Amino acid sequence: SQKIEQNSEALNIQEGKTATLTCNYTNYSPAYLQWYRQDPGRGPVFLLLIRENEKEKRKERLKVTFDTTLKQSLFHITASQPADSATYLCAPTSGTYKYIFGTGTRLKVLA
Amino acid sequence: NAGVTQTPKFRILKIGQSMTLQCTQDMNHNYMYWYRQDPGMGLKLIYYSVGAGITDKGEVPNGYNVSRSTTEDFPLRLELAAPSQTSVYFCASTALAEAFFGQGTRLTVV
Numbered sequence: 001s002q003k004i005e006q007n008s009e010a011l012n013i014q015e016g017k018t019a020t021l022t023c024n025y026t027n028y029s030p031a032y033l034q035w036y037r038q039d040p041g042r043g044p045v046f047l048l049l050i051r052e053n054e055k056e057k058r059k060e061r062l063k064v065t066f067d068t069t070l071k072q073s074l075f076h077i078t079a080s081q082p083a084d085s086a087t088y089l090c091a092p093t094s095g096t097y098k099y100i101f102g103t104g105t106r107l108k109v110l111a
Numbered sequence: 112n113a114g115v116t117q118t119p120k121f122r123i124l125k126i127g128q129s130m131t132l133q134c135t136q137d138m139n140h141n142y143m144y145w146y147r148q149d150p151g152m153g154l155k156l157i158y159y160s161v162g163a164g165i166t167d168k169g170e171v172p173n174g175y176n177v178s179r180s181t182t183e184d185f186p187l188r189l190e191l192a193a194p195s196q197t198s199v200y201f202c203a204s205t206a207l208a209e210a211f212f213g214q215g216t217r218l219t220v221v
Contacts (some may be wrong), residue, residue, distance in 0.1 A: 034209070036210075046211075093208075098159060100170065102153060106151050
């Protein structure tokens with residue numbers, strides 16, 4: 001069955017450093033992969049989408065890479081700020097539009 | 112510009128009761144989803160719909176039912192509520208890629 005793995009342990013980093021979060025998937029070939037941010041008590045909010053034929057995508061301080069050979073996506077936040085503290089979810093998506101999410105990684109940026 | 116609206120925001124049910132969680136979107140999206148999220152856990156897909164009249168099971172459909180009679184509405188029905196259904200429920204919709212989520216319904220079954 002399809003499986004999505006994100007680091008379940010919280011990631012603590014110092015303000016100003018680059019945070020790198022990992023999303024690994026198995027048993028399917030997504031056409032694209034999405035990243036979302038979720039704050040406590042709120043619904044997820046879309047951040048970035050990268051397609052299978054794209055290696056890298058950037059948006060302001062965010063960068064996503066997508067390696068279909070490794071079946072992995074990396075999500076980077078550069079110059080991290082305490083306001084970036086949240087849970088980040090990945091969703092590798094095939095053409096069926098059945099959106100399955102990873103368990104998320106909780107990021108805490110320390111001032 | 113409402114987006115995805117869920118009602119109610121909070122509800123306490125007794126074991127064996129039933130209820131319907133409402134979800135409506137005003138973006139004319141074909142695809143709609145219901146998820147549940149247990150404390151400290153990720154989103155689990157319950158049911159989804161690719162258009163009016165079409166629904167399909169997700170990862171954890173047991174104990175739930177859905178219908179999609181219009182593009183806008185995608186209600187989730189709980190029959191015979193059980194404590195294991197205590198969770199936060201999120202509805203989402205999408206047209207192509209980016210999904211928009213509602214604010215969630217916090218349900219407690221006692």
